[in-house]
Amino acid sequence: MNPSRQLTIFLSVALLLSTGCTSEDEAGSGALSIAVGGGAAVREGFPHDEGAVRFEFADGWTLQFSKYIVSVGNVTLSSGAGKTVASWPHVMLMDLTTSPTASLDLALLEGVPALRHEIAFDVRPPDADTTLSEVDEADAALMRERGWSLLAEGSAVHPTHGTVRFRLGLPLARHYYNCINGKDQTQGIAIEANKTTGVFIYAHAIHIFWDTLSTGDEDLRFEAFAAMRGDDDLVTEEELEEQDLNNLRGIDGQRLLDQDGSPVFYNDNGLLRPGEQTLYHFVLQAFRSSAHFNGVGLCSDSALVD
Amino acid sequence: MKASEAGASARVRTFEPSVFLVGLSLFATMGACSEEEGEQPIVFELAVSGAASVDGAQASFETYAGWKVELDTALLSIGPIYFYEGEAEDGSLASLFSLPSAYACPSHAQYNKGRVLGELLRQEPVDLLVGRSELGALDGLSGRLRAAELHLHPWGEISSTPNNGASQALAQQTVLFRGQAQLGEQSIAFEAHLDIPDEGLMRVVESIDTDVELRGDGSGRVLFEVLLDQVFATVDFASLTTQEQNVYVFTADTQAYNALLRGLRSRYAYRMSWSEP
Numbered sequence: 001m002n003p004s005r006q007l008t009i010f011l012s013v014a015l016l017l018s019t020g021c022t023s024e025d026e027a028g029s030g031a032l033s034i035a036v037g038g039g040a041a042v043r044e045g046f047p048h049d050e051g052a053v054r055f056e057f058a059d060g061w062t063l064q065f066s067k068y069i070v071s072v073g074n075v076t077l078s079s080g081a082g083k084t085v086a087s088w089p090h091v092m093l094m095d096l097t098t099s100p101t102a103s104l105d106l107a108l109l110e111g112v113p114a115l116r117h118e119i120a121f122d123v124r125p126p127d128a129d130t131t132l133s134e135v136d137e138a139d140a141a142l143m144r145e146r147g148w149s150l151l152a153e154g155s156a157v158h159p160t161h162g163t164v165r166f167r168l169g170l171p172l173a174r175h176y177y178n179c180i181n182g183k184d185q186t187q188g189i190a191i192e193a194n195k196t197t198g199v200f201i202y203a204h205a206i207h208i209f210w211d212t213l214s215t216g217d218e219d220l221r222f223e224a225f226a227a228m229r230g231d232d233d234l235v236t237e238e239e240l241e242e243q244d245l246n247n248l249r250g251i252d253g254q255r256l257l258d259q260d261g262s263p264v265f266y267n268d269n270g271l272l273r274p275g276e277q278t279l280y281h282f283v284l285q286a287f288r289s290s291a292h293f294n295g296v297g298l299c300s301d302s303a304l305v306d
Numbered sequence: 307m308k309a310s311e312a313g314a315s316a317r318v319r320t321f322e323p324s325v326f327l328v329g330l331s332l333f334a335t336m337g338a339c340s341e342e343e344g345e346q347p348i349v350f351e352l353a354v355s356g357a358a359s360v361d362g363a364q365a366s367f368e369t370y371a372g373w374k375v376e377l378d379t380a381l382l383s384i385g386p387i388y389f390y391e392g393e394a395e396d397g398s399l400a401s402l403f404s405l406p407s408a409y410a411c412p413s414h415a416q417y418n419k420g421r422v423l424g425e426l427l428r429q430e431p432v433d434l435l436v437g438r439s440e441l442g443a444l445d446g447l448s449g450r451l452r453a454a455e456l457h458l459h460p461w462g463e464i465s466s467t468p469n470n471g472a473s474q475a476l477a478q479q480t481v482l483f484r485g486q487a488q489l490g491e492q493s494i495a496f497e498a499h500l501d502i503p504d505e506g507l508m509r510v511v512e513s514i515d516t517d518v519e520l521r522g523d524g525s526g527r528v529l530f531e532v533l534l535d536q537v538f539a540t541v542d543f544a545s546l547t548t549q550e551q552n553v554y555v556f557t558a559d560t561q562a563y564n565a566l567l568r569g570l571r572s573r574y575a576y577r578m579s580w581s582e583p
Contacts, residue, residue, distance in 0.1 A: 214506055216505075217505045217508075246540055246561050246564040247542075263564065265564060267571075269512060270513070271513075274370035274539040
C-alpha cells in the first residue's frame, strides 16, 4: 500500500472515530446543585428595583408576600438524544418567603457527566410523597386537597382604598423542558468536571400581576384583584373567577379605568377561550409562564398527563 | 477505448477502502449533530373567507353568549400573515401528544417560532360575506405548516393593494361589522367600526394553530377562514349604549367593545386548510 493511501485510511478512521461527540466516560463528572428562587418580588414585594428598573404597580398599590409556596420537582438532565443522564424524581413544596434571599435548595445531582445537558422540571401539585421545605403541614394539606402548585398570600395597600389581603391557590401541572439558560442564553446547562455547578429554577412571581400574557407594554396592576375582595377584605382565587376580563370592575364597582381614564384591557394574547375569560384563568396562565431557568431563560412546556 | 476511459472504468470496478471510509466518515459526520432539511421552494395560492366554526351560513350564527347574529356587512383589513413551521402555543398536537408548546413572556425575549414557510407581506381589504377572496400566489417553502400569525392593522397603514369598495368602506379602520343581534325579545341593530389599539403586540394574533402540509407545484391553496361566531363569541350587545341613527355603535367603554377586541385577537377565531385541485 502506498504512503498516500495509508495516510488517507488513517485520517478517515480518525475522522470516523471522532464523529460522535465526547463520550460520557471520557468527559469525567461533576455535580449540579439546583435551587428555586422567587427573586426580588418575593423578597421585597412591590415596588422593588432590579438594576435600574423599578417594578411598581401602575394603579398605586404596594404589596408584600407573606407566603409564596411553590411545588417543584422531577428534575431531569438528558443528552441531546433524549437519554436521561441524571434525575431527581421527587417533588418539594417550598415557601420562598422564608429565605432572606427568597431562594431554597431543591436538589443535588452528583456523578453527572461533564457535558452540556438539556434540563427539564415539573411544576405540579404536591402529593403524599412530597417533601416540605419551610412549609407547615396545614398549608401542605390544603394544597394537596385543592391540587394547587402555588399558594401565594400577602397584603396590598393603597393610599385611598386601604388594605386588601390576598390568598391565591393555583392548580398548575406543567412539564418544562428545552430550557434556555438565562445566564448565557445557551440551551441547557454545561457541567464542569470535578466541580459543583449551581443553577436555579426561577419562580418569577412578578408575572401574576402583569396585565398581559403577550410581550411589550406590560403594566403591573392590583386593582382588578382588590375589586373582588369579600367583606373580610380578602381576595381569593375563587373570587377572581367573578372578574370578567371583558367587563372589568374597579374597587368602586365601576368600570376599571387606567390613570388616563381609558378602560383597562388585560391582554390574554388570544389564549383564553370563551368561558375562560376571567381574571382567574388569566392569572393561571400568567403563573404558567412564570417558571424560568437560571434567570429569565424560557422553557417549552406541556401539560402533565399522569 | 481511450486510455482515460479505461482508467475510469477500472476505478469503478475496483473496491477502494479509503474512498469508502472517507464517504462513511463524512456521512457519519453529517448525521451526528444535524438533521438534513428537506424543504423545497414552492408557490401556493392564498384565499380568505368568512365562516362559522360549526356548519352554517357565515352571515348568520349563534354566539357562545347566546345571541343570534345576522351580519349584512363584514369587512376586515387583513395582513400581513406569516405561516410558521413551529408548533403553536397550546397547539392541537401539543394537547394530544404532549408535544412542545413554546410561549412568549412579558418583558422577556419571545420564543423562536420556527421557519417561515410562507408570508403575505401586505394588507388586503376582505369582504368576509362574499365567499372566497383570492389573494393571489405566495412564494414559500414546502413543509408542515403548524402555526400562523395574523396582523390586523388599520387599513392603509401597511403596504397594500389599490383601494376598492371594501377599503373605502373601512376608511382607515380595521373592521366594519353591521348587522342585527337578537336574544329573546331583545333585538339590536349594531355597527362596529374600529381598529385595535396600537399597544405592544395587540395588533398581532399569534399562535393560530393548524397542521397543514404545504407542497405541490403551485396549484395548492391555503384557505384562511375568519370564524365569525368566534369573533363575536362573548359580545353582550345589550351593553351597547350609544346610538347613531337608531343603530348601536361599539364604543370603547362597553363590554361589547372589549369582547369584540378579544374575539378578533383570539387564536381560535381563525382556521386554515389546504386544498389541491
